[in-house]
Amino acid sequence: VIDVSEVMRDPEFTSAITLRREAGAYSTDPASTGEWTPSYAETQIVAIVQPASPEELLLLEEGERNKNTISVWSVSELRGGDGKRQQPDVLIVDGRYYRVIRVEPRPDGNYFRAVAQGYVP
Amino acid sequence: VIDQLNLAMRNLLVAVLGAPPATVRPADQTAPAGGQVDEFITVKIMDCQGLGGARDVVSDGRGGFVEEIQQVKRFTASVNFFKTATADPAKRARRSNAAFDRAARLEQLLHLSASIETMQAMGLGLLDASAARNLAALVDANWESRGQIDLTFDVINREALPITTVVSAPVSITVQEGAVDATRNFEVTTP
Numbered sequence: 001v002i003d004v005s006e007v008m009r010d011p012e013f014t015s016a017i018t019l020r021r022e023a024g025a026y027s028t029d030p031a032s033t034g035e036w037t038p039s040y041a042e043t044q045i046v047a048i049v050q051p052a053s054p055e056e057l058l059l060l061e062e063g064e065r066n067k068n069t070i071s072v073w074s075v076s077e078l079r080g081g082d083g084k085r086q087q088p089d090v091l092i093v094d095g096r097y098y099r100v101i102r103v104e105p106r107p108d109g110n111y112f113r114a115v116a117q118g119y120v121p
Numbered sequence: 122v123i124d125q126l127n128l129a130m131r132n133l134l135v136a137v138l139g140a141p142p143a144t145v146r147p148a149d150q151t152a153p154a155g156g157q158v159d160e161f162i163t164v165k166i167m168d169c170q171g172l173g174g175a176r177d178v179v180s181d182g183r184g185g186f187v188e189e190i191q192q193v194k195r196f197t198a199s200v201n202f203f204k205t206a207t208a209d210p211a212k213r214a215r216r217s218n219a220a221f222d223r224a225a226r227l228e229q230l231l232h233l234s235a236s237i238e239t240m241q242a243m244g245l246g247l248l249d250a251s252a253a254r255n256l257a258a259l260v261d262a263n264w265e266s267r268g269q270i271d272l273t274f275d276v277i278n279r280e281a282l283p284i285t286t287v288v289s290a291p292v293s294i295t296v297q298e299g300a301v302d303a304t305r306n307f308e309v310t311t312p
Binding site for chain 1 (some may be wrong): 156
């Protein structure tokens, strides 16, 4: 098994992107009972960003395949939503917004690989 | 108005059911709902209709005159109960009608005298409750207990708007003093 994390840091391949991770809590204040108040932790990470491959697009539903989709490789942890407690990470690449829709942790290679889909904020 | 009604309904449910406030939520939030055994309730105001004519009241408030339109509104709140607190050894939600059960008991709980007192303090009147519905479903092959009930209330909605009034006006009075007319100019100002 080869540790490829060094490549993920190589400036010849990588770019700096913004990772926005949502946390938050449901209000217990009677003036806003049960309302979700999000908070965002924003960090700069280094990642390789490429357009999604045709094979990766095939994993999406048909109606989703023509959307702006990217592949991201990074040593920084990337998270997709779990539908229960975690909202998906948001990546900001050159001012464009992407929502992480799928993550493959690769602990053997010491990196994360993700697919993210663009949206208009 | 709708957001205020939704908030009032959530606070009512917290008081009536003794539910933790963070678990009684507005419906359709883009937020994580919790794990398989995290029970929660959502409220959605489905309709809101004015009944009869509106009453127009003009009052002299501290900051000036205020026109207030009062109208009875009838609205329907859809209350959804989600999930059960019981899990199997693999931490998957057990098959359960817990949420449906909570929906089915809600109308009776609203008829408790303590509940009526709470509703009166909020200005809410319970008009009707639908049949409780069992909406349990398999989600990703996992059991999700769900129950739903529509509650219809009336409430008096007040829309108030300050009325622009004359702040000051010049007054000119001419009086006859003997053979001479005398004119006096002054200005009156509202308090």
